[in-house]
Structures are given as structure tokens and as C-alpha cells.
Amino acid sequence: FYVTLVVNRWWNQYTSIPLPDRLMCVLSGGLQGNDERGRLLRRTMMRYASLSALLILRSVSTAVFKRFPTMDHVVEAGFMTREERKKFEGLHSPYNKYWIPCVVTLAVYSFFLVCLIGRQFLDPSQGYPGHDLDLYVPIFTLLQFFFYAGWLKVRMRLP
Numbered sequence: 001f002y003v004t005l006v007v008n009r010w011w012n013q014y015t016s017i018p019l020p021d022r023l024m025c026v027l028s029g030g031l032q033g034n035d036e037r038g039r040l041l042r043r044t045m046m047r048y049a050s051l052s053a054l055l056i057l058r059s060v061s062t063a064v065f066k067r068f069p070t071m072d073h074v075v076e077a078g079f080m081t082r083e084e085r086k087k088f089e090g091l092h093s094p095y096n097k098y099w100i101p102c103v104v105t106l107a108v109y110s111f112f113l114v115c116l117i118g119r120q121f122l123d124p125s126q127g128y129p130g131h132d133l134d135l136y137v138p139i140f141t142l143l144q145f146f147f148y149a150g151w152l153k154v155r156m157r158l159p
Helices: 002-015 020-030 036-060 062-067 071-076 082-090 100-118 139-157
Strands: none
Touching: 020 036, 036 062, 036 100, 071 082, 082 100, 100 139
């Protein structure tokens, strides 16, 4: 019983490590485009995910902290740009700030991905009772998208 408990705890910790492989596959399938903009967007999203993982691992692993003892080392390794470092250090928080690379952009786009899936219409050919064909333009969803995406773009331009 004790060995099973210890092994299960270890395995749960191991499976909780954020490995970038799945995210990389999702991004390469979802963010298509052979142009420079698509490639740069995929690279930036993966860099943010790797940076977030690095910031988490710096706080729990002495080996990772020895490799990246200061934020200068993180910038030199290419996980963060100098401008991003200024913004990162400009946010004063008594807690670990590992969530900063992912919070704004990823939250907005994932919210609209969920809205896109969650607000789908039912197939009228299936004959669901009480659900006829409903042809309407989702005005409130479009307004939400324009406001949130606009606020996101404005926030990205602020220092």
C-alpha cells in the first residue's frame, strides 16, 4: 500500500510537468500558414510556453536555478527579450510571476476558441425536438470579440 501510494504521487508529479510537445502539435495544426507571420506567431507562442515552464522550474529545481540564476541568463538564452524583461520586472508582485507570459494573449484567444465551439448550432437534420433551424448572426459574440481583441491590441501597445 505504501509503495503504491509513493509511486502514484511520483507519477502524478511527473505527468504534471508541462511538456511542450502537445502544445507544439496543437499550435502547428491550429496556426497554419507558410508565411513569415505564421511562423513567427508559432515560435512566439512556443517561446512563451517554454518561458512559463522555465519560470516554474526555476522556483522548484536547484539544477534549473543554477543554470538560470538571474533574469539576464534567461534573456541571454533567448527565452525572453529585453523589452519583455522590462515589462516582467515592472510588475510588482509578492508571488511567483510564471503566469505572465501566458495570461493575456492566451486567455483571450482560448476564450474565443471555447465560444466558437460552445455556441455552435444544432444540426436540424437530426430532428432534435424543440430545436428548429436558427439562422442568426451572433451579434453579442462578435461584439465581445471586437472589444476583447481591441483591448488586447491596446494593451500590447502600452509600455
